[in-house]
Amino acid sequence: MSRIFLSAPDLRGREIEYVTAALESGWLAPAGPDLAALETEISAWAEGRHAVGLSSGTAALHLALLVSRVQPGDEVMCSTLTFAATANAIVQAGAAPVLVDSDDASWNLDPDLLAQELKRRADLGLLPAAVVAVDLYGQCCDYERLVPICAEYDIPLIEDAAEALGATFAGRPAGSFGDVAIFSFNGNKIITASGGGMLVTPDEAVADRVRYLSTQARQPAAHYEHTEVGFNYRLSNILAALGRAQLKDLDARIERRREFNRRYREALEGRPGVDFMPQADRCHSTFWLTCLTIDPAEAGVDRETIRLGLEEHDIESRPVWKPMHRQPVFADADAVLNGVSDRLFDEGLCLPSGSSMTDEQFAFVTDHLVRLFDGG
Numbered sequence: 001m002s003r004i005f006l007s008a009p010d011l012r013g014r015e016i017e018y019v020t021a022a023l024e025s026g027w028l029a030p031a032g033p034d035l036a037a038l039e040t041e042i043s044a045w046a047e048g049r050h051a052v053g054l055s056s057g058t059a060a061l062h063l064a065l066l067v068s069r070v071q072p073g074d075e076v077m078c079s080t081l082t083f084a085a086t087a088n089a090i091v092q093a094g095a096a097p098v099l100v101d102s103d104d105a106s107w108n109l110d111p112d113l114l115a116q117e118l119k120r121r122a123d124l125g126l127l128p129a130a131v132v133a134v135d136l137y138g139q140c141c142d143y144e145r146l147v148p149i150c151a152e153y154d155i156p157l158i159e160d161a162a163e164a165l166g167a168t169f170a171g172r173p174a175g176s177f178g179d180v181a182i183f184s185f186n187g188n189k190i191i192t193a194s195g196g197g198m199l200v201t202p203d204e205a206v207a208d209r210v211r212y213l214s215t216q217a218r219q220p221a222a223h224y225e226h227t228e229v230g231f232n233y234r235l236s237n238i239l240a241a242l243g244r245a246q247l248k249d250l251d252a253r254i255e256r257r258r259e260f261n262r263r264y265r266e267a268l269e270g271r272p273g274v275d276f277m278p279q280a281d282r283c284h285s286t287f288w289l290t291c292l293t294i295d296p297a298e299a300g301v302d303r304e305t306i307r308l309g310l311e312e313h314d315i316e317s318r319p320v321w322k323p324m325h326r327q328p329v330f331a332d333a334d335a336v337l338n339g340v341s342d343r344l345f346d347e348g349l350c351l352p353s354g355s356s357m358t359d360e361q362f363a364f365v366t367d368h369l370v371r372l373f374d375g376g
């Protein structure tokens with residue numbers, strides 16, 4: 001059997017049709033009708049917010065920070081348990097990340113820890129310029145807590161929903177909670193444009209400013225007048241066409257990933273020391289990745305033994321994100337910790353979850369997984 005990836009791109013056949021149509025239309029310039037259409041279609045997944053297509057989720061985060069008025073020298077709080085792009089964008093905006101830990105109930109940014117730290121900092125006059133909350137592995141944060149906590153101190157809340165397109169919390173979609181939110185269409189995300197991202201916001205003026213900054217900050221003059229430094233961050237029309245083809249079956253992709261999550265739970269039901277990423281209250285996760293933790297004392301086997309055992313059969317799995325406070329590049333960053341992300345990194349494993357995985361491949365994965373837990 002060929003290698004089974006953690007989350008391989010899922011091509012369902014319409015991509016060629018869409019990309020060919022875009023090429024035949026002649027819209028090879030970055031802007032074009034497919035880009036506008038993708039923005040409209042993503043907007044429908046984010047409560048009708050204004051959407052701006054960008055070259056990556058990281059570019060979208062960078063501009064999200066700039067339009068939230070983050071200035072060089074500021075501090076920005078973000079989840080420590082995330083992919084590096086979240087913290088990288090903060091540094092790219094000239095700010096310093098302050099890394100905040102997760103809670104056990106959701107693995108997402110711990111609202112109590114955030115509230116406590118903001119209160120402490122408010123007393124010292126050291127409030128951050130923004131908070132970036134990450135919707136981890138397809139599950140939204142508890143925005144009924146996070147939104148009022150940030151509002152109390154008038155701090156912009158940026159939602160990094162790169163991993164959570166299509167998820168909901170309390171019936172509302174990922175991307176609809178932050179003052180600004182971002183999605184990613186990178187190769188391993190739930191839909192891909194082979195590369196790309198989107199910024200969404202309820203504020204039309206913010207969306208206009210993001211469009212302007214992402215296209216080199218050109219003033220409307222025939223000779224291209226520039227009054228500030230811009231970026232070349234716009235998503236291309238051809239890639240937007242690819243993203244549109246993928247977005248067509250987003251519901252089916254989510255359903256497939258959720259089915260794998262159910263079946264993994266069934267396969268490992270009752271095993272001591274094995275816990276799946278909790279499904280937090282009122283969250284409808286896409287299970288972009290199915291993740292579990294393995295307590296070696298109870299399970300009799302540790303995470304690395306399972307991961308390397310799968311690897312021997314050409315099955316890709318991956319430790320849960322290494323928290324940013326443990327990354328050499330962010331070793332000097334301020335961090336507000338409670339031990340949760342450290343434990344998740346030590347014990348957590350992400351399992352193959354791609355929607356293009358066949359039933360046969362999935363059975364191959366679960367067979368080996370069960371065998372490894374049984375000690376062989």
Ligand SMILES: *Cc1c(COP(=O)(O)O)cnc(C)c1O
Nearest residue numbers: 056057058083085162184185186
């Ligand atoms: C993938 C990802 C990003 C970055 O998106 P790109 O499109 O790869 O730049 C940002 N944040 C999180 C949490 C991600 O998983």
